[in-house]
Amino acid sequence: MTDESRVTTAQTDMTAPTTVESSPDAVSSIMQLHEVSVAFSGRPAVRNVSFDIAIGQVTALIGPSGSGKTTLLRALNRMHDTVRTAKVTGAIHLAGIDIYGGTLHPTLVRSRVGMVFQRPNPFPTMSIYDNVVSGLRFNGVRNKALLKEAAESALIAAALWDEVRDRLNASAATLSGGQQQRLCIARALAVEPEVLLMDEPTSALDPQATRRIEDLVGELKDRVTVVIVTHNMQQAARISDRCAFLLMAEDRAGELIEFGPTNQLFSSPTDQRTEDYVNGRFG
Amino acid sequence: MTVGIRNPGTAGQPRRRPAVPNGLYRAGLSVAALVFVALLVAFVVDLVVQARPAFAHFGFSFITGTQWNPVTAHYGALPFIVGTLETTVIAMVLAIPIGLGAALSLSHLLPSRTRAVIGTAVEMLAAIPSVVYGLWGLLVLAPWARTVIEPAVAFVFGHRGPGGGSEIGVGLLLAGLILFVMVLPTMVAISRDVLAAVPTEQIEGALALGATKGQVLSRVVIPHARAGILGAITLATGRALGETMAVTMVIGNTPAITHSLFGTTATMASIIANQFTEATEPFHLASLIAIAVLLLVVAALVNVAARMLVRSVGRSVSAIAVA
Amino acid sequence: MSVLTLDPILTRRAEIQRTAEASLGRRQRHSRLLVGLTGACVLVSLVPLVAVIAYTIERGAPAWSVDFFSHAPTPEGIPGGGIWNSIVGSFIIDGIALGGAIPLGLLVALFLANSNSRVASGIRFVTDVLSGVPSITIGIFAYGILVTTLHHFSAIAGSFGVGLIMLPIMIRASETSIRTVPTDLHEAALSLGAKNAAVARRVTLPTALPGLVTGLLLAVARGAGESAPLLFTAIGSQYLTTSPFGPMAAMPLTVYLNGIQAYPDLQQIAWGTGLLLLCIVLVLSVSSRIAVARLGRIRR
Numbered sequence: 001m002t003d004e005s006r007v008t009t010a011q012t013d014m015t016a017p018t019t020v021e022s023s024p025d026a027v028s029s030i031m032q033l034h035e036v037s038v039a040f041s042g043r044p045a046v047r048n049v050s051f052d053i054a055i056g057q058v059t060a061l062i063g064p065s066g067s068g069k070t071t072l073l074r075a076l077n078r079m080h081d082t083v084r085t086a087k088v089t090g091a092i093h094l095a096g097i098d099i100y101g102g103t104l105h106p107t108l109v110r111s112r113v114g115m116v117f118q119r120p121n122p123f124p125t126m127s128i129y130d131n132v133v134s135g136l137r138f139n140g141v142r143n144k145a146l147l148k149e150a151a152e153s154a155l156i157a158a159a160l161w162d163e164v165r166d167r168l169n170a171s172a173a174t175l176s177g178g179q180q181q182r183l184c185i186a187r188a189l190a191v192e193p194e195v196l197l198m199d200e201p202t203s204a205l206d207p208q209a210t211r212r213i214e215d216l217v218g219e220l221k222d223r224v225t226v227v228i229v230t231h232n233m234q235q236a237a238r239i240s241d242r243c244a245f246l247l248m249a250e251d252r253a254g255e256l257i258e259f260g261p262t263n264q265l266f267s268s269p270t271d272q273r274t275e276d277y278v279n280g281r282f283g
Numbered sequence: 284m285t286v287g288i289r290n291p292g293t294a295g296q297p298r299r300r301p302a303v304p305n306g307l308y309r310a311g312l313s314v315a316a317l318v319f320v321a322l323l324v325a326f327v328v329d330l331v332v333q334a335r336p337a338f339a340h341f342g343f344s345f346i347t348g349t350q351w352n353p354v355t356a357h358y359g360a361l362p363f364i365v366g367t368l369e370t371t372v373i374a375m376v377l378a379i380p381i382g383l384g385a386a387l388s389l390s391h392l393l394p395s396r397t398r399a400v401i402g403t404a405v406e407m408l409a410a411i412p413s414v415v416y417g418l419w420g421l422l423v424l425a426p427w428a429r430t431v432i433e434p435a436v437a438f439v440f441g442h443r444g445p446g447g448g449s450e451i452g453v454g455l456l457l458a459g460l461i462l463f464v465m466v467l468p469t470m471v472a473i474s475r476d477v478l479a480a481v482p483t484e485q486i487e488g489a490l491a492l493g494a495t496k497g498q499v500l501s502r503v504v505i506p507h508a509r510a511g512i513l514g515a516i517t518l519a520t521g522r523a524l525g526e527t528m529a530v531t532m533v534i535g536n537t538p539a540i541t542h543s544l545f546g547t548t549a550t551m552a553s554i555i556a557n558q559f560t561e562a563t564e565p566f567h568l569a570s571l572i573a574i575a576v577l578l579l580v581v582a583a584l585v586n587v588a589a590r591m592l593v594r595s596v597g598r599s600v601s602a603i604a605v606a
Numbered sequence: 607m608s609v610l611t612l613d614p615i616l617t618r619r620a621e622i623q624r625t626a627e628a629s630l631g632r633r634q635r636h637s638r639l640l641v642g643l644t645g646a647c648v649l650v651s652l653v654p655l656v657a658v659i660a661y662t663i664e665r666g667a668p669a670w671s672v673d674f675f676s677h678a679p680t681p682e683g684i685p686g687g688g689i690w691n692s693i694v695g696s697f698i699i700d701g702i703a704l705g706g707a708i709p710l711g712l713l714v715a716l717f718l719a720n721s722n723s724r725v726a727s728g729i730r731f732v733t734d735v736l737s738g739v740p741s742i743t744i745g746i747f748a749y750g751i752l753v754t755t756l757h758h759f760s761a762i763a764g765s766f767g768v769g770l771i772m773l774p775i776m777i778r779a780s781e782t783s784i785r786t787v788p789t790d791l792h793e794a795a796l797s798l799g800a801k802n803a804a805v806a807r808r809v810t811l812p813t814a815l816p817g818l819v820t821g822l823l824l825a826v827a828r829g830a831g832e833s834a835p836l837l838f839t840a841i842g843s844q845y846l847t848t849s850p851f852g853p854m855a856a857m858p859l860t861v862y863l864n865g866i867q868a869y870p871d872l873q874q875i876a877w878g879t880g881l882l883l884l885c886i887v888l889v890l891s892v893s894s895r896i897a898v899a900r901l902g903r904i905r906r
Contacts, residue, residue, distance in 0.1 A: 077491060084394070107633070111493030111626045121484040125506040135492030138502070140629025141622060150618055184488070191492060192619035223615055303803035311803075312720070315713030316729055319777075322770070323732055329750040330743065384647025392641055393648070403895060405651050410891040411658055412831025414861040415880045419658050421865060422665070422873060464654040471651060493626060497637030518738065525740025527834040528858075532866060552742045552834075559746075559838045572746055579743045586738035590731065 030055040030194055030225050031076065031113075036090035037253075038071050038080060044253035045071045048090070051244055051259040053195065058217060058226040060240035060262065062233060064282065067246040068254020069229040073197050076227065077113040078106040095194065111139050114188035114224075115197045119204045120180035122172035122187070129168040131183055135191040150190045157223060158186035159216055178209025185216065189224065196220065198228040202235070214239050233278055237266055245274050327579070334573035336566060345573060351538035351554075353562070358570035360577065362540045366455070366548040367578075369541075370530060371523040373459025374466055378519055381463075382470030383512065387500055389471065390478035391486075402475065409468035417532030420461040425452030425533060432456075433545055451535075456544040458534040458553075462526055466519040473518060473593060477511025478504060514592030521585040525578060527552040551578045662881050669878025678846045679875070689879050691846040695855040699761050699840055700830050702850060703769035707825065711776030712818070716806055718777070719784040730781075737774035744770050745835035752839065759841040761854035767835025772825035779824060783817020784810060816897055823894035827887045833858030857883045 029052035038046040046068040053059050061069040071080075078099060080086035091098050099109045114135075122131050132151040133141075141147060151168075155161040160182045164175075172183060181201060188196055198217070202210040217226055217239045230236050236243055243265045245258045258265060258274045269275045276282055303311075337345060341358060348359015389402050429452030481504050489503040505512070535547025536557040549557065551574045562568040673688050680687030714733075718726050748767035753759055787810050795805045811818065833856070836842075842859040843852075857879050865876035 079487065079491065082487070082490060105630060105634075107493050107495055108623075108626055108630060110491055112623065115487075115491035117484055117488065117491075119484060121482070121488040123485065123488070123503055123507070125509065134489070134502075135494075136622065138489065138492050138494035138498050138633075139622060139626035140633060141625050146618070146621065149614075150622070153615070153618075187492065192615060192622050194619070303801055305802045308801065308803035308806070312713055312717040315710055316717040316725075319710060319714045319773070320729065320732070323736065325751065326744070326747045326770075329747050333746070333750050333754075381647045381650050384644040385651045388641075388644035388648045392644060401648060401652065404655055405648075407888065407891060408651075408655050410827055410831075410887050411655075412833075412858060412861075412880075412883055412887055414831070414833050414858050414865070415658065415662060415884055418861055418865045418876055418880050419661055422877075423657075423661050464658075467651055467654075495633045495637040497640040498633065500640060521738045525738075525742070527740060527742040528862060532862070552740055555742050555746070556834060556837055559749075560841070572750075575743045575746045578740055582738060582740050582743075583735055586735045587731075589738070590734050 028055050029053055030095060031227075032091075032093040033076075034091040034093070036072065036075055036088070036092060038068070038075050039087045039089075040083070041085040042087075044251065046075070046246075047249065047253040047255050049244075049246070049254075049256040050090075051256065053225060053227055054242060055225050056221055057241040058221065058228060058239055059242045059244065060236040061227065061229045061244050061246060062231075062236045062277075063246035063254070063257075064248070064277070065231060066252070066254075067248045069231075069246055070199050071254065072246065073199055073227060073229050076195070076197055077110050077115055079110075079115070081106050111135070111191050112193055113195045113197060114191060114193035116181070116184050116188055116199065116201045118200045120177055120184050122175070122180050122183050124171065124173045126172060127169045128164050128172050128175070128183060131172045132186050132190050135187055139191060150192070151186075154186040154190035157189050157220065158182045159212065159219075160186055176209075178205050178212060181205060181209070181213060182216070185213075189220075193224060196224045196226050198226060200229050200231060203231070210235075233266075233280075237262060245269075245271075245277065247273055247277070330572060330576050330579060334569055334576045337569035337573035338576075340566065341570075345570070346577070349540065353558075353564060353567050356564060356566050358566065358573075360551070360570075360574050362538055363549050363551040363554050363574060364577070365540045366534070367524055367550040367552070369455055369548070370458045370462055370534070370550055371520060373456065373544075374462035374523045375516070375520055377460075377463040378466050378470045378523075379516055382467055382515070382519070383474055383505075385467075385471045386474035386478055386515075387504075389475045391500065391504065392496075402472075405471050406468050408464065409472070413465070413526065413528040414532070416461055416465055417529035420457055420529060420533040421453065424457055424460065428452040428454075428457055428545075436545070451547075453533050453535045454543075454545045454547045455534065455541055458530045458550070461529045461533055462523045465526055465529060466522045469519040469522055470515050473515035474508070474512050477508040477515065477593070480511070481507045510592050514589050517585055517589035517592060521582050521589060524585065525552055525582045527556050531556040551575075659884065662877065662884050665874070666877035666879075666881025666884075669874045670881070674878055679844050681844075685871075689855075689857065689860055689875065689882075691843060692855040692857045692860040692879060693882075694846060694848065695761065695840065695843070696830060696857045698848065698850060699764045699836070699854060699856055700768060700826065702762060702765035703772060703829055704822075704826065706765070707769040707772040707776050707829075708822070711773055711821075711825075712780055712811070714773075714777050715780035715784055716810075718781045730778075733774045733777050736770075737778070741767075741771055741832055741834040742837075745837055745839060748835055748839045756851070758851075759839060759853045760851045761840045761847075762850040764836040764840030764854070764856065765850065767839055768829045768832055771832055771835060772829040775825040775828055776821050779821025780814070780818050783814040783821065786817065787813045816900065820894045820897040823890045823897065827890035827894065830890070831858055831883060831887050833862050837862075 031053040034050050036046065036049045037044060049072060061073060063069050074080055075088045076092060080088050088100060092100060094109065094112060097104050123134060126134060129151060132154055133147045136147055136150055152161065155164065160179060163179060172180065175183060202213050205213065214235060217228065220226060228240065240262045242260065243262045244256060245265065246254045247257045249255050258269060258271045265274060266278050269278060337358060341348065345358065345360055346364065347361055349361045350357045350359050351362060385405065389398050393401065485503055485507055486499055489499045530550050531553040534549055534553050536549045536553055537547040538549055538554060541548040555571050555575055559571055562571055673686055675688055675693065676690050677686065677688040678691040718730055744767050748763045752763035752766055791809055791813065792805060795809045836856050836859050840854045840856055840859065842863055843855045847854050860879045861876045861883065864872040867873065
């Protein structure tokens with residue numbers, strides 16, 4: 001990725017930030033990835049990925065393990081900044097701003113692009129309530145009424161309110177695994193992000209808890225745009241509107257093979273490799 | 284190393300020892316463990332027996348008595364209990380924030396190569412013998428305290444603090460400072476280990492919510508490691524309470540309570556080291572040993588608490604070295 | 607804007623983002639301050655290390671000479687003399703201490719490594735507590751058990767105290783090391799018909815050897831610098847003595863007893879001895895550290 005291409009993206013961005021040729025239905029997009037590559041110690045892990053994330057929809061990143069799904073996802077909220085050896089190139093625009101362009105501080109990127117992790121990671125020393133409002137407090141919110149309002153709204157949205165409304169001061173460690181993951185979703189939602197990244201959020205959960213999270217993802221659409229990484233194709237088919245299929249190239253770097261509406265990608269993929277994968281022939 | 288450990292290369296040599304039966308081997312190990320436990324029991328019993336005359340004669344007033352006078356054979360340990368607490372408090376007030384700060388830096392902030400080098404250097408502080416610290420304190424720091432710190436304090440406050448100063452440099456503050464340096468590696472090494480053990484998911488979870496590096500450390504990492512940090516504090520306190528030689532060399536060993544940072548006093552450990560060989564009168568000796576019993580009980584309790592707090596966190600050999 | 611105010615989520619989002627942006631400067635300053643302070647703490651921690659070592663070299667090095675290492679002290683007022691008696695004394699005292707601590711420590715470590723019983727965890731616990739017990743109390747124990755009963759001060763009583771200080775370090779480091787010996791190695795030997803004792807001697811201990819040596823070095827580093835347990839046992843001597851049943855000089859004692867004198871020539875002997883002690887102890891610690899690092903690399 002050269003500076004030149006970053007400049008070009010910035011320019012195209014000014015003129016037409018929302019329409020992209022790869023999306024058949026003309027829904028406006030909230031994030032645009034342009035030639036995104038991620039490398040660790042100079043070794044590429046994701047190469048030249050470009051697609052748009054449609055606002056108010058669920059976008060799934062699918063592909064076999066090692067295809068760079070999680071690596072790509074973590075580029076979307078600048079999580080790679082914490083790893084000294086990691087280098088992200090290309091441009092990622094959030095509502096018209098290049099998040100790697102220097103105008104938006106990484107901390108502010110992360111308060112606008114939330115994240116839910118593979119394993120539930122509530123803060124065990126905090127109460128349920130403190131967990132939910134922790135993001136708001138990190139972001140400097142001190143208004144008690146706002147904290148309370150946001151916490152309740154987020155817990156309701158995460159379908160956890162009825163289970164915890166009477167014990168908001170209990171330790172987060174007292175919740176079950178599925179509840180903990182929904183608490184983490186509530187915690188992320190409380191900051192009212194525009195985009196929510198979910199990195200295989202059900203991989204550590206039992207089938208019943210998984211189902212609840214899957215249902216939840218569908219309900220979140222009118223509140224937040226969701227980008228979800230999953231290794232489970234049925235899950236992707238059930239909950240996503242659009243799918244990005246990634247595959248590891250010969251040099252072990254993940255590349256985008258196909259991107260499109262989920263039903264199209266699953267029923268009539270244009271690439272042979274996509275067809276092989278969604279039909280369970282490898283991965 | 285001639286202790287029955289044989290080089291693997293010699294394992295195949297023709298001369299073979301007669302095989303030790305398994306039962307005998309297990310019994311042998313059990314006997315060794317028993318000998319070790321017996322030693323510990325003897326340790327406690329021996330001290331209590333030697334101290335008995337003092338406890339029997341003075342009773343509870345041994346702990347509350349403020350007089351320590353070999354001439355009148357009147358022995359009360361309160362000045363040394365107070366002195367021990369005072370020096371320990373001075374040491375810990377410095378060691379807790381500084382040790383925790385250094386541990387944060389060594390666990391999460393410095394590049395890993397620098398971490399290893401500086402971490403080793405700080406642990407080296409634990410290897411320096413107590414008497415060398417004492418020598419440094421007595422012959423380098425004390426003159427400096429006398430010529431620089433005390434006049435400065437006198438200039439600012441108009442006097443040398445309540446109770447006046449020793450005007451010889453040695454005293455409470457110096458003992459506290461030396462203790463601070465001596466317990467710092469314990470504080471740093473154990474806090475560093477427990478802070479480093481905080482799961483990455485926790486840190487990333489906070490970062491992903493928009494937390495700054497400082498917020499991650501102060502609101503997530505430190506609270507998560509709090510039990511281990513408390514263990515480190517307790518363990519360091521235990522060391523400070525019982526440290527002997529360096530304190531003996533810089534505290535002045537006056538058997539009286541002082542209320543001045545520059546006043547001379549004594550700690551429980553220092554008065555034993557200072558007076559034991561000259562204690563010819565039986566009550567004097569028994570009273571010193573009684574102080575040792577008190578010290579042993581307190582130090583053991585503090586250590587038990589500390590081990591319970593740190594137990595959950597796996598500890599490396601290096602942490603054993605400084606603990 | 608009117609649309610925004612109607613939707614509570616959009617209103618909230620706008621307010622949160624405004625707050626996040628407005629507070630960013632303050633949060634960043636707070637963060638940088640914290641990071642800066644921790645860096646300062648690291649520097650403060652390093653100052654005493656450098657200061658102690660630098661001063662000990664500066665004041666101790668002038669004392670070093672061939673005579674310093676090869677002669678016993680001269681009578682007061684007569685120049686010359688050295689610390690040969692203290693060097694020999696330390697070797698004898700620490701040697702005897704090791705002679706006791708190594709076999710007992712290894713056997714207890716083997717016992718602990720082979721057992722997860724309640725007794726074993728109890729012993730493990732008191733071993734840890736023993737390592738935190740003030741060394742002066744151990745000195746009194748040695749005094750009570752060997753000086754009072756034999757009616758005179760002796761090096762062997764000092765060895766007893768030093769050995770007791772070395773023991774917990776030996777035991778815990780050895781146990782850790784023995785536990786890392788793969789069980790399949792152990793079981794393979796047993797399946798070949800070897801007795802437990804033979805397995806311990808020919809398989810477990812040789813495999814664990816680097817770790818055992820590390821523990822040994824740590825224990826010696828700790829024991830060699832201790833003066834509190836020698837203070838009223840070996841008590842010190844002006845002469846070169848080699849009988850473990852009489853008073854004996856030792857380097858830590860020489861540092862203490864000369865250091866607290868008001869005479870510059872005696873203080874210089876203290877610095878010189880302190881420097882030697884510092885060198886020995888630091889070399890031991892550094893080599894144990896290197897052993898640990900090597901060990902880690904082999905395991906990986």
